[in-house]
Amino acid sequence: MRHYLSGLAAGLALFLISTCGANAAASCGTDGSEAATGEPIVIGAITGKTGPDDFSNSTKAAKAYFDCLNAKGGIHGRPVKYLIEDDQWNPETAAQLAAKLVNDEKAVLMVGNSSFVECGANADFYKKSGIVVVAGVGVPRECFFAENYAATNAGPRASMLGAMGYALDQLKAKSVVCIGPNIPNVGTWSCDGIALLAKEKGFVAETILMDPGTADSTSTILQAAASKPDVIILGLPKGVTIPLLTAAEEQGLNQTVKFLSAASAYDLSVPGTIGPGWDGNFYVNMEFNDLEATTPDNQNWLAVMNEYGQTSDPRDTFAQAGYLAARIAEKALMSLDPKDVTRESTSAAIRQVKGFTSDIFCAPWYFGDSQPRHNANSTTRMAVSEGGKWKVISDCAPSPDPELADIRAFEKSIGLAP
């Protein structure tokens, strides 16, 4: 009962973005009573903080977790020195920062990276340097097609197809329009997945690529409605999703077409912003568990944020991703001899991670040793907008993306999938 109440309080605290209800104690590492004082283990991170959007919530959460870990004994007495750099959404800056962290700071591992530009800029460099990245949030295709880069999130494509799977199974959709941004390796990548699945399963799919900077959402919506689809799937930032939904409501489409979105629209403020016109009509895919879930690990994430993060740090999916990345890194580092924490030994330990469980994930996370690419999180949930909140409406379901065939085959080979 006490746990339930504290969970409720933490949920309220999250809602009010305050720390007033933080009475669940954060648990990190071995939960030792003394702070770690040994030689620091250097871990780097690159995030896109300043620029078109702020992706740094992931590294903020990872930092909170490492601070917690350091206060409670660290990695067998050695603290983590966590160095976060802002790539400013500039690939050149991202490359310079990677060189700085890896070559100059001698980082043994990268954790919690969340950047729109970093994967494309640095994937080869990480591979050459023999360093492994346990990223927070990966967005473009390059983040899921690199040998040394494994994200904890599902990515826009797996998420988009997770939503499509729901539309097919539960909403019985026969025709769909996919709207994505005209950004190479993001919008086309996601909508191509829908088109591929359409060919496989025999439903009608159309793709519309739009400039996220357009002021005219109505025309995009009219274009989408012209083919009279059963469902419209959006793979856009929430800043672009909300105006599109507004335009759709203006045209009365919220009454006739079901709208779904990839996880990018899963933000606690979205249902309230779009209003009651979308109750039961706007579905969103979730890469992780409900932000307000009262499950143990999700509550621990919130407790870590409350005790070791800033009050102003958002408690969003990016933060969940960063927290998970830090926990995975901790698990791998704990398996090492504390006197032998090198880049080689750390990389080897990360590669061996499999069956990492957390109630924030749908399925156990693994790195995928010797795999040319990584996408361990490809099992997702769905929620629907209702009464100003998200209501989780589905169990975990694997994303039906045909491109995940290699991932599924690997999971089978290591006994993770049936």
Added chain:
Amino acid sequence: MTYLPFLISGLGIGAVYALSGVGLVVLFRATGVLNFAFGAVGALGAHVAWQMLEWRLPLAIAILAAVVVSALVSFLYGRLLAPLLSRRDTVVRAVGTLALALVLIAVMGVIWGEFPRRLQFPTDQMFLTVFGVRLTYTRILALLLAGLMVGAITALLSRTRLGLDMRALANDRDLSAILGVRIRHTETAAWVITGVFAGLAGLLLGDLVRLQGTFLTFLVIPAIAAAILGQLRSLWITATGGLAIGIAEAVLTPIAAISPYRAAAPFVIALIAVAILGSTAQAGLKDR
């Protein structure tokens, strides 16, 4: 696919571009300042209106507050800061307003954040159906307002003492001063007028597009394109130009090859306008 529905969908935003363009031209004619902060000033007003509605104040008060705040910010800049640059050339004066825009973006970011909000008016729910597209009363209002404001400003310029002073300033600043035109008074009036235009445009864009500081700030660019089409002089050509830009962006939607890039339409139109009208606009600038 027919183009007619897109023509209708482009009307609303086109009307706001027209309104914004005219607001820019009025100021430019009287003061020689191209106001890059126009969008930011309007966005600030729209945010104030949103906040008032959140506090459950009546819609009329929210709208009034938006226009008053926009006019006030514009007035303060025009009265206190713009005169410091009045002897510098056009580019410097324009860049000065860019500073105001950046400050306002920061202020909005700190107070309201960059999360897009929804500003709604009761007229959003009422509509006519034209060519199968719902044309909301908000959009119709935008069209009417654009026409009304251009008419009102034209009347002001041609029939009032203030208008005469503004036209005199537009022709020759130094000569006007010698003839007894109260320059600072006239310029300040122009700043207030442009502030009112910005407030109205901001409210409409906050409803029709999205309520997000940075985004609305940059919507000054299509308005500048419209103003360039009007050679920074003609109110009616500017208004027509603004409407045309809004419609152009919308009707490019069904053309598959261009559709993903149609948001660039205002920029392309502005570039073409500069290329064709550049020399005459240059002459207009030299006048100042």
